Amino acid sequence: MRAALTALVLAFCGAxxxxxxxxxxxxxxxxxxKLLAEELRxxxxxxxxxxxxxxxxxxxLRNQIRGQIAEGxxxxxxxxxxxxxxxxxxxxxxxxxGNTIALWVAPVVLLAGGALAFVVxxxxxxxxxxxxxxxxxxxITRLLDAKD
Amino acid sequence: xxxxxxxxxxxxxxxxxxxxxILPLAGAATNRATLMGTARTLATxxxxxxxxxxxxxxxxxMANDFSVVNVATNSNSRLPGPYRxxxxxxxxxxxxxxxxxxxxxxxxxxxxxxxxxxxxxxxxVIGVMGLVSAGFLLFMLLTSNPFAxxxxxxxxxxDLNPLLQxxxxxxxxxxxxxxxxxxxxxxxxxxxxLLEGRLDAAWARxxxxxxxxxxxxxxxxxxxxxxxxYYELGWGGWWFWDPVENASFMPWLAGxxxxxxxxxxxxxGTFRSWTVxxxxxxxxxxxxxxxxxxSGVLTSxxxxxxxxARGIFILGFLVLVIGGSLALFAWRAPRVGLGxxxxxxSRESLLLANNVLLAVALAAVMLGTLYPLFLDALDAGKISVxxxxxxxxxxxxxxxxxxxxxxxxxxxxxxxxxxxLWTRLKWAFAVAVAAGLxxxxxxxxxxxxxxxxxxxxxxxxxxxxxxxxARIALAPQSGLSxxxxxxxxxxxxxxxAHLGIAIFIIGVTLVKGYETERDIRMAPGEKTVIxxxxxxxxxxxxxxxxxxxxxxGQFEVRREGDIxxxxxxxxxxxxxxxSGQTMTEADIDTGFTGDLYVSLGExxxxxxxxxxxxxxxxxxxxxGGCLMMALGGILAIADKRYRSRMAxxxxxxxxxxxxxx
Numbered sequence: 001m002r003a004a005l006t007a008l009v010l011a012f013c014g015a016x017x018x019x020x021x022x023x024x025x026x027x028x029x030x031x032x033x034k035l036l037a038e039e040l041r042x043x044x045x046x047x048x049x050x051x052x053x054x055x056x057x058x059x060x061l062r063n064q065i066r067g068q069i070a071e072g073x074x075x076x077x078x079x080x081x082x083x084x085x086x087x088x089x090x091x092x093x094x095x096x097x098g099n100t101i102a103l104w105v106a107p108v109v110l111l112a113g114g115a116l117a118f119v120v121x122x123x124x125x126x127x128x129x130x131x132x133x134x135x136x137x138x139x140i141t142r143l144l145d146a147k148d
Numbered sequence: 149x150x151x152x153x154x155x156x157x158x159x160x161x162x163x164x165x166x167x168x169x170i171l172p173l174a175g176a177a178t179n180r181a182t183l184m185g186t187a188r189t190l191a192t193x194x195x196x197x198x199x200x201x202x203x204x205x206x207x208x209x210m211a212n213d214f215s216v217v218n219v220a221t222n223s224n225s226r227l228p229g230p231y232r233x234x235x236x237x238x239x240x241x242x243x244x245x246x247x248x249x250x251x252x253x254x255x256x257x258x259x260x261x262x263x264x265x266x267x268x269x270x271x272x273v274i275g276v277m278g279l280v281s282a283g284f285l286l287f288m289l290l291t292s293n294p295f296a297x298x299x300x301x302x303x304x305x306x307d308l309n310p311l312l313q314x315x316x317x318x319x320x321x322x323x324x325x326x327x328x329x330x331x332x333x334x335x336x337x338x339x340x341x342l343l344e345g346r347l348d349a350a351w352a353r354x355x356x357x358x359x360x361x362x363x364x365x366x367x368x369x370x371x372x373x374x375x376x377x378y379y380e381l382g383w384g385g386w387w388f389w390d391p392v393e394n395a396s397f398m399p400w401l402a403g404x405x406x407x408x409x410x411x412x413x414x415x416x417g418t419f420r421s422w423t424v425x426x427x428x429x430x431x432x433x434x435x436x437x438x439x440x441x442x443s444g445v446l447t448s449x450x451x452x453x454x455x456x457a458r459g460i461f462i463l464g465f466l467v468l469v470i471g472g473s474l475a476l477f478a479w480r481a482p483r484v485g486l487g488x489x490x491x492x493x494s495r496e497s498l499l500l501a502n503n504v505l506l507a508v509a510l511a512a513v514m515l516g517t518l519y520p521l522f523l524d525a526l527d528a529g530k531i532s533v534x535x536x537x538x539x540x541x542x543x544x545x546x547x548x549x550x551x552x553x554x555x556x557x558x559x560x561x562x563x564x565x566x567x568x569l570w571t572r573l574k575w576a577f578a579v580a581v582a583a584g585l586x587x588x589x590x591x592x593x594x595x596x597x598x599x600x601x602x603x604x605x606x607x608x609x610x611x612x613x614x615x616x617x618a619r620i621a622l623a624p625q626s627g628l629s630x631x632x633x634x635x636x637x638x639x640x641x642x643x644x645a646h647l648g649i650a651i652f653i654i655g656v657t658l659v660k661g662y663e664t665e666r667d668i669r670m671a672p673g674e675k676t677v678i679x680x681x682x683x684x685x686x687x688x689x690x691x692x693x694x695x696x697x698x699x700x701g702q703f704e705v706r707r708e709g710d711i712x713x714x715x716x717x718x719x720x721x722x723x724x725x726x727s728g729q730t731m732t733e734a735d736i737d738t739g740f741t742g743d744l745y746v747s748l749g750e751x752x753x754x755x756x757x758x759x760x761x762x763x764x765x766x767x768x769x770x771x772g773g774c775l776m777m778a779l780g781g782i783l784a785i786a787d788k789r790y791r792s793r794m795a796x797x798x799x800x801x802x803x804x805x806x807x808x809x
Binding site: 041049054062111 | 382383385388390391418489490491492496497500501504505507508511512515516519523528529530531532533534535536537540541545665667732749750758
């Protein structure tokens, strides 16, 4: 089922190349466009950025970005233009806002928790007895390593 | 007739799996040798019948039996033989059967290669695997029968998705599933240990080769998927942090942590409960991954609703397996006991740091993958979580882990001294810093990210060199070759796997830092220059494939400023006849220091085409690094200490039996 859906979407995405990029691209504009396009989702595709997709929407939007860069608009302005038109869904890097607080904060909290666990464990282990399980351990090691 | 035989074989396999789950576990609980003794026989029988069912499905595909729904929707009479074979697992139902076959295969392998283990341990391991297998067989028989008939039969099939008609896709799913399912062995060992209430160095030694084998398969599986995406999807990306990719990456992260934790448990008897928890986690994530990808939930949270029976079964099964094993863990883990102590600077503490970082990274990947699904399900907004998020979160967590990875093998167990470590590693550190500062200039442009990536890679390589030299210099044998030969295979495996990480980092860093692309319109005769190569488009020609028609672009590639053609490249635009789908088939010139990559877009009139040309420096090092990691795993398993007969059953049984006191 999923394969069929993928196929459908990909067929759609691959369908129209429309007009390709410009004949003589300006390297600076292209570089900025690429960085921006890599953060934006192609809304008619399975899971592709505007930079990667060949769907007509993606080609259009790439040209839009080129145009807006040429008009001298900033990256932030171009991004908010996209969000106005297509919603937060278009951003692959979700903005920090009410419904994404957990998404952005959790990794930091997790890392802090991990660090705390590390410290607690290491302190406990420093105080722990030395030999693991005495004669039993030695016996098991001996048996495991015996060649017989 | 053949599909019915297959179906019937599945029913028999289910009864055998149930017996395999119940009898040995009951035998182990009541200490009855006869019941425990059934484990191997039942596992073998189950494997035979699942393999029979799988053979029946393959036969239906090979014979173009379009009266089977599965064949009619996923194959076509013009589909080439190898792809008809691979189409057997192209569907949800087929992939479930492949999964079950792998599980039965791993169980059979455990039955074969466990002669040196205590009978009760083997009975429990095989019993637990039987339980899992029974769940999958029941799922197939109740909701996802791969042999369902279609009456009247279709005249021809709808064809396999053209994206999957590719050699990479023939081997990617089996490898991935070998990895996923392989973790079931580690899982079964963990459950067996919890049931036994005893978990020690012996247990860790038995689990290790199985875990490493599964991890190696998973590594190759993920690598093949990434490579396939690179050449088949036509935009030259190799990892997109797509939910489907993350679903396979999460068990890998858990498995990587598990391998390292097992090492500590075997050598020092520490981290026991954590090791067991990781084994449960790795397999649980494999289960979740399989179902997430295969149920379509990842594409849409509403996919469950399309077939509620499947959804409810899957949820119930996951709750049973994961919840049940976690409950068992909570109940029995306190009995497992603690290991010996270690100082804050020691190999143990470094491996603990590695595990903490891997666990946090795993949690972050899971959060990013599931967060949009939760938001959507709660109607709290639609957002996308993509590469920028994962890179921002994952890279900072992995960088320290990789830094420590180079230190770990040099540090001694139990207690290491920082000044001594510094003395041993200062030259490696100097080499790494120098590499970060200078090497980027060799590629043209210095940037902090490239410098940092190369520094990390150089650090890992240089520290490995230090380690290898020291170990071989200190070996008691006389003569260099004798000393080299005296080192154990598992140690070489570790070194090669770690070097694989370094190679991987070099590939990622250089391709991210220096790749160039052109997305342009080209008319016949026009040229474009990229990465020091000049591409001339000379036109297109029509090509007929076995089940598709293609327009093939003709490109001549020259070094810039030279007139000799060094390579001609032929990307294709294919239309598959049965489905009418269009596919972009890129042409790639693979090289040690980088790839040239050309793909065709659409015609834009007057014989001109939209064309994408990429130069991807060192991109193949990414997959080369993955292969080295897997090779390291294989070497580790090949170590003779896993194969030695160790000790007679009786002696080990006596040593492992719960002490009377």
